[in-house]
Amino acid sequence: MRRAAVSTLLWAYAAVALLPLLIMVWNSFRTDQELVVEPLGLPHSPSLDAYREAWVEASFSTYFLNSVLVTTLSVLLSTAVSLLAAYALARSRSRLMAVIEQVFVSGLMMPVFLMIVPIFYLLDTIGLASTRTGLILVYSAVSIPFSVFVLATFLRQLPVDLEDAARIDGAGPLRTFWSVLLPLVRPAVATVVVFRFVPIWNDFFYPLILVRDRARYTLPVGLTTFFGEYQTSWSTLFAGLVIATLPLVVLFLVATRQIVAGLTAGMGR
Template sequence: MKRFFGHLILWAYAVVALAPLVVMVLDSLRPNTDVLADPLGLPKTLDLASYATAWTEASFSTYVRNSVFVTVGAVALDVLVSLPAAYVLGRQRFRGRGVLIAYFLAGLMLPVRLGILPIFYLLGSIGLVDSRLGLVLVYAASGVPFSIFILSAFFRGLPVELEEAARIDGAGEFRIFARVLTPLVKPAIATVVVFRFVPLWNDFFFPLVLLRTTDRYTLPVGLTQFFGEFQTNWSALFAGLVIATVPLVVLFLLATRQIVEGLTAGMGR
């Protein structure tokens, strides 16, 4: 009986959480006149005109391209930097290791937004204000402490025998890292990718402060322009929101298994 009520509560929560998304998708497939007349109605026919309006007239193609470049670039650079650092901190024993771990953990305690003025002046001094590359570097650097924290925990949990067997076979340190241990932490990498991708894709603060040119805006900032220009076209607004949401849904669907494996494995460490 307890299990039944538990499932009932979870299904009720899922319905409440998904209802706005379903309404958003359905209204994006209806003409604006139908949406204004009956906001909760069902589409009579599938009308994709609103998606064409959002993609072309509202420059969503540019915003999506910028968001993909910034988010994918930042996450890739974050993982590329964090993986070797996490391997060293998780598997090696050396003087000062505890200090380095504490240093990276301190990055989790300090919100990066508190440093917006130094970040702005630093990027300005090297000509990276109003640059997508500057935004990539800021995002990648801000995610390194979290990524190292997650990845190093997984590296520590791997059996020492794997490393010893590889050394007996003549493998060097880099080969042990790249060919033996890194494939075993794929669930952790997937967890880091998802948990970093989502907030970066949705971030509004740094693009608003660091970007000046409309053609370089990411989706969250571009949406504010979109809302002002198409505030009476609800169908196009919903289409724009669907376009902004689809990559996150696809990412979760593709990485769900790896995320679950990563989180459950992390609980055992």
């Protein structure tokens, strides 16, 4: 292929993919006045007013903290229980375990629309309606199929010799798990953490339906009320979108390799 043409193509699409996101960032540093007068302009005198307004007046500080809390605890809880379960599944030869694993993995095709109404009533019954705890439990549960699948697959590839050695030295199953396996599964845990963090952070459907109390809103639901109330305060809206995206950008920078490898895992056949 002709190199110059290929280069042009690659850079052109890079612009298509990135320009809207760049406009989002630089418009958040401009004022509404500038946006109307000069829709295509760059920030002349960058201003943080939009961020101040979004963070303080539009309660983004609340939404942000809720999102951090809910996402972090959901990922921690689901990874912890999935790791224990994956260890049991990978190191057991019982027929019962194989059946249980099938049940877990079938959850990969979970019909969220079908489950949401019963979950809503369930949380109501157990007194967790409209709470962050309820949201965390639901997110942890729906994360289990993916996390167990990835972790069990990884554990099966690990040689059992080290565990044997630990057992011969007199370590119990919990001790073996904690001091022998845990250090070894770190790469798989990193993949699971990153790949559950992103969808839970971005999720909009569950909190939209399960959380009715504004003080408990996560960022995506917060965004919807915000877009209703600040319709004409455009730079504030841009700032809100940037705030909702920023933690993911940090995550990409830290974990680019895991993300690219994880998204394409098993696709190379």
